[in-house]
Amino acid sequence: MKVLLVEDDPQVASFVKKGFESEGYELSVAFDGRTGWSMYQQQPYDLVILDVNLPYLNGVELCQLMRGSRQRIPILLLTALDSLDDKEAGFSAGADDYLVKPFAFRELLLRVRALTKRYAETSTPQVLRLADLELNLDAKLVTRAGQRIDLTTREYSLLEHLLLNQGRIVSRVDIAERVWEVDFDTTTNIIDVYIGYLRKKIDRSFTPKLIHTVVGMGYVMRAD
Structure with missing residues (x-):
């Protein structure tokens, strides 16, 4: 505590x-x-x-x-x-x-x-935390270092899924099925695009970086 x-x-x-x-x-x-x-x-x-x-x-x-x-x-x-x-x-x-x-x-x-x-x-609000990043599941509110971060619906869903699995590698197939709720199309880079959007909003201006790419496997959220 x-x-x-x-x-x-x-x-x-x-x-x-x-x-x-x-x-x-x-x-x-x-x-x-x-x-x-x-x-x-x-x-x-x-x-x-x-x-x-x-x-x-x-x-x-x-x-x-x-x-x-x-x-x-x-x-x-x-x-x-x-x-x-x-x-x-x-x-x-x-x-x-x-x-x-x-x-x-x-x-x-x-x-x-x-x-x-x-x-x-x-306590009624449920909050997911990693380092100084917080996601309030009830209020749908995301903050980092006390600063509010505005996300689109898709960005929020992607961040929630990554935080729920923090410390674990999440594959693109899993993200497609859980966040987009579709079969993964190997010809599209939409997941990488949205990962990029999230990085700009929650990682670019803060330390430590929380979203990490595991080459050939997917993504993982951790505070290195």
Whole structure:
């Protein structure tokens, strides 16, 4: 499970990081709001923990940005401010929970587990992921590094089929039968053409490249 912690206090950040890593979590740290937003856009996380008082971009503002990115993710705010108005501002920004400093790590862990469990139980969108590429099967929405990518119906179907088989070589015959629903015509290069369209949209401006050609066999999606 990948967690993003945005906290400007090095001691708190170190305390939280050690605790989560001892529990088997993978935790990344940003020390200001601007860096946190950049990291959030670069790769998918399963949970975000935000301090409220951050340099450049405070936690409430950052929470609002994350909620506007269309990614459905649990967000917990950490802060020394415990007034009702402060809590209302945090929840209004889209936070799921609010923990006041100082706190015991065990309480933070319990809240995180409760949040992730609640999201898992109520999660309806089904998302296919590879590196920073996401395909939401319910919303028919494709993003990479947080950027929306517009695809035609055929391009979307081709990408969905490749992602469902990520790590496996998919032949042109299989693509023709599953995506075009026709017998494969060896005289046409339509599949190669559409692979080219997809590469321009999801690979050209991003790293790593995700669509790979296996000469004489077909295509495979993997993050090399």
